[in-house]
Each structure stands twice: as C-alpha cells, then as structure tokens.
Amino acid sequence: MTDPVLRIAKGDPTPEELAALLAVVSARAAATPAAAPEPDRASNWATYWRNHTRPLHPGPNAWRTSAHP
Numbered sequence: 454m455t456d457p458v459l460r461i462a463k464g465d466p467t468p469e470e471l472a473a474l475l476a477v478v479s480a481r482a483a484a485t486p487a488a489a490p491e492p493d494r495a496s497n498w499a500t501y502w503r504n505h506t507r508p509l510h511p512g513p514n515a516w517r518t519s520a521h522p
Contacts, residue, residue: 459478
C-alpha cells in the first residue's frame with residue numbers, strides 16, 4: 454500500500470473544505486507543464502570532430518586559414 458499524498462495534520466475540516474482543497478491541488482497539478490522532450494543528440498562522429506578541431510583565432514588572414522587544417 455502506498456503512503457497518502459495529502460494528510461491533515463491539524464484541525465477537523467468539513468467535507469466541503471476537503472473538496473475545495475482537493476480541487477485546488479488537482480487544478481494546480483494539471484496546470485504544471487509536462488517535461489520537455491530531450492533534444493536529439495549529435496552522432497558520435499560529429500561529437501568527435503567537434504571536440505578535435507582547432508579553435509579559430511582572429512587576426513590577419515584568419516578567414517583564409519580557417520578553411521585549412
């Protein structure tokens with residue numbers, strides 16, 4: 454058996470008060486957005502080359518050397 458989700462710790466609420474509390478908690482739970490799906494990951498090949506390429510350094514003729522390893 455599972456533990457109760459809500460527990461009245463103090464006081465003696467009426468059935469109407471419990472119904473109001475349950476309605477508020479249910480509406481709040483329904484209003485929370487669902488978890489976003491995980492984005493597609495790059496393949497291992499693309500990840501390998503992304504990590505093993507030289508960074509580009511700004512300077513004279515940098516555009517020319519950016520295309521050559």
